[in-house]
Amino acid sequence: MQRLHNQLRRIDGKGYKAYKDLQGSYRFDRFRLHIDHVQGDPFASPSRIRIEMSQSDLPLKAEWFNISSRQTAVEDFLARETARAIRQVNPLRRGTGKSGMIAVDEPGQEILKRTAVRIFEDKVELRLSVGLPAQGRRILAKEAERIFFVYLPSIVERAFFSFDETRLVKHVQLSDQQEAIRVYLKEHGLVAFVANGAILPRESGVSNRPMSKEQAVPFKSPPSMEVEISLPHGRTVRGMAIPRGITLIVGGGYHGKSTLLKALERGVYNHIEGDGREFVITDACACKVRAEDGRRVEKVNISPFISNLPFGKDTTRFSTDDASGSTSQAANIMELLEMGAKVLLIDEDTSATNFMIRDARMQRLVHKGKEPITPFVDKVRQLYEELGVSTILVVGGSGDYFDQADHVIMMDEYQPYDVTQQAKTIAETLRNNRQQEGGFSFGRITERAPRPDSFNPRKGKKEKVDAKGLHHIQFGKETIDLTFVEQLVDPSQTRAIANMIHMLAKKWVDGKRTLPEIINELYKQVGEKGPDVISPFYGQHPGDLALPRSFELAAAINRLRSLRINC
Ligand code: ADP
Ligand code: MG
Numbered sequence: 001m002q003r004l005h006n007q008l009r010r011i012d013g014k015g016y017k018a019y020k021d022l023q024g025s026y027r028f029d030r031f032r033l034h035i036d037h038v039q040g041d042p043f044a045s046p047s048r049i050r051i052e053m054s055q056s057d058l059p060l061k062a063e064w065f066n067i068s069s070r071q072t073a074v075e076d077f078l079a080r081e082t083a084r085a086i087r088q089v090n091p092l093r094r095g096t097g098k099s100g101m102i103a104v105d106e107p108g109q110e111i112l113k114r115t116a117v118r119i120f121e122d123k124v125e126l127r128l129s130v131g132l133p134a135q136g137r138r139i140l141a142k143e144a145e146r147i148f149f150v151y152l153p154s155i156v157e158r159a160f161f162s163f164d165e166t167r168l169v170k171h172v173q174l175s176d177q178q179e180a181i182r183v184y185l186k187e188h189g190l191v192a193f194v195a196n197g198a199i200l201p202r203e204s205g206v207s208n209r210p211m212s213k214e215q216a217v218p219f220k221s222p223p224s225m226e227v228e229i230s231l232p233h234g235r236t237v238r239g240m241a242i243p244r245g246i247t248l249i250v251g252g253g254y255h256g257k258s259t260l261l262k263a264l265e266r267g268v269y270n271h272i273e274g275d276g277r278e279f280v281i282t283d284a285c286a287c288k289v290r291a292e293d294g295r296r297v298e299k300v301n302i303s304p305f306i307s308n309l310p311f312g313k314d315t316t317r318f319s320t321d322d323a324s325g326s327t328s329q330a331a332n333i334m335e336l337l338e339m340g341a342k343v344l345l346i347d348e349d350t351s352a353t354n355f356m357i358r359d360a361r362m363q364r365l366v367h368k369g370k371e372p373i374t375p376f377v378d379k380v381r382q383l384y385e386e387l388g389v390s391t392i393l394v395v396g397g398s399g400d401y402f403d404q405a406d407h408v409i410m411m412d413e414y415q416p417y418d419v420t421q422q423a424k425t426i427a428e429t430l431r432n433n434r435q436q437e438g439g440f441s442f443g444r445i446t447e448r449a450p451r452p453d454s455f456n457p458r459k460g461k462k463e464k465v466d467a468k469g470l471h472h473i474q475f476g477k478e479t480i481d482l483t484f485v486e487q488l489v490d491p492s493q494t495r496a497i498a499n500m501i502h503m504l505a506k507k508w509v510d511g512k513r514t515l516p517e518i519i520n521e522l523y524k525q526v527g528e529k530g531p532d533v534i535s536p537f538y539g540q541h542p543g544d545l546a547l548p549r550s551f552e553l554a555a556a557i558n559r560l561r562s563l564r565i566n567c
Contacts, residue, residue, distance in 0.1 A: 051152070451509070
């Protein structure tokens with residue numbers, strides 16, 4: 001502490017660059033402060049510091065993180081507490097640019113594996129960003145002193161030494177209960193669960209927070225689909241269980257179909273208490289699929305859905321710089337299957353019509369020989385029977401799917417009803433006279449090996465690999481557009497993906513190993529060494545990353561326009 005004092009006194013009023021002298025480690029009363037990186041000027045991205053605490057000094061009980069899901073929950077809790085403490089302490093910001101800011105990578109509605117707070121064997125680490133204060137380019141050492149000797153200790157004290165234990169215990173117990181539902185799904189052949197009382201709609205189209213209790217109609221399961229699950233810590237929940245197989249969500253426009261599907265998409269993540277979706281749990285390998293015209297596609301085998309393109313264009317290794325609605329949706333499905341997706345979530349609102357359906361009249365007018373597309377309706381059953389891949393499909397516009405469905409849920413004024421029997425009866429009495437298309441088996445899924453020359457992180461002389469918000473990644477000269485990768489939920493995941501692609505490109509891509517092989521290899525490392533390994537600052541401050549699923553990582557690689565596949 002004394003050393004830091006002296007240093008600061010010495011550099012007061014000097015040019016900003018003198019701050020660089022602070023880099024290093026300092027012993028405080030209750031923690032060690034590591035100043036890992038000092039920003040170049042007051043406007044640059046803030047300096048990165050770590051607070052290292054000894055686990056035995058903290059009021060943490062080992063049982064709170066004896067399993068990995070609990071550890072994630074406790075780390076998440078402490079990151080939230082830190083953000084709260086920063087707001088309470090409300091550091092005075094005086095000076096130029098980012099002077100005086102103190103920030104932690106604050107979690108949102110989802111509970112993700114993050115690098116903001118990490119619990120290790122014997123220590124706990126908090127990673128913060130700090131704007132070292134300056135007036136113009138002159139160092140304001142008095143202000144810096146206030147940050148290091150007043151604000152920081154106070155934030156650490158509140159968040160780590162005197163947090164509310166009851167709240168932490170509730171956070172851990174919720175995580176246990178969510179895990180229990182995930183296990184229940186696996187053991188009972190289910191793909192999703194939506195608890196009675198869940199609040200599915202969000203407050204607006206651009207918000208991830210729940211609609212107010214006064215406006216929202218709480219979820220209530222149809223009796224025929226209702227199950228009761230007893231959870232740890234003396235709680236039971238009842239709600240709708242969606243079994244494996246093919247499930248349709250039908251109903252009139254504006255009756256809540258897409259809202260239910262959106263909640264299921266997000267159910268691959270755990271949500272915080274009060275979100276409304278804390279007991280909406282979906283199979284971790286459930287993937288949203290949509291049309292995405294304009295995207296690039298590199299040598300994807302889309303032949304199960306599309307063959308006989310004009311001019312004999314190959315569809316077993318289909319590439320395009322500008323996919324159509326139907327070819328993009330086919331490629332999206334095949335890429336997800338390549339990565340091991342187990343449930344497809346599809347909404348007619350964001351699908352290509354000609355990919356989803358082709359009715360009897362159209363079959364009569366445009367012969368199969370002239371139509372390259374085999375519609376999804378002819379493949380959905382094979383996907384399940386042959387590959388064990390279930391589908392949950394929102395469809396208000398075509399009854400052709402009734403023949404294929406195992407379950408039909410109708411949304412009516414935001415309430416679900418089980419209309420499976422009615423739909424089956426209708427399908428039998430009102431034949432649709434379609435011809436089954438596309439052969440008797442699904443077709444092949446081809447794994448692809450990316451070539452090393454796909455990945456060039458350079459832009460000019462420097463490497464440039466960076467996330468820009470939730471939806472974009474700059475990779476060298478390329479921009480990866482993730483706007484339509486809908487299960488990406490946090491910009492910290494996008495940052496992680498940028499780093500992960502860089503890492504894969506440097507270490508593992510060899511033109512021989514396939515995309516799922518190298519991605520699984522990377523996740524194995526993350527499992528063994530923790531999420532810090534995906535930071536370029538490994539060993540130092542990696543504090544603003546959140547782990548994406550392997551599906552979203554693969555999705556980003558597949559959308560890199562310079563991706564090239566060996567074959
Ligand atoms: P659909 O896909 O059937 O056309 P949406 O799911 O898009 O309908 O929902 C239409 C509107 O109703 C949205 O504005 C949504 O926020 C709202 N909504 C959905 N579910 C509920 C609910 N349970 N309670 C209140 N409003 C809801
Ligand atoms: Mg809709």
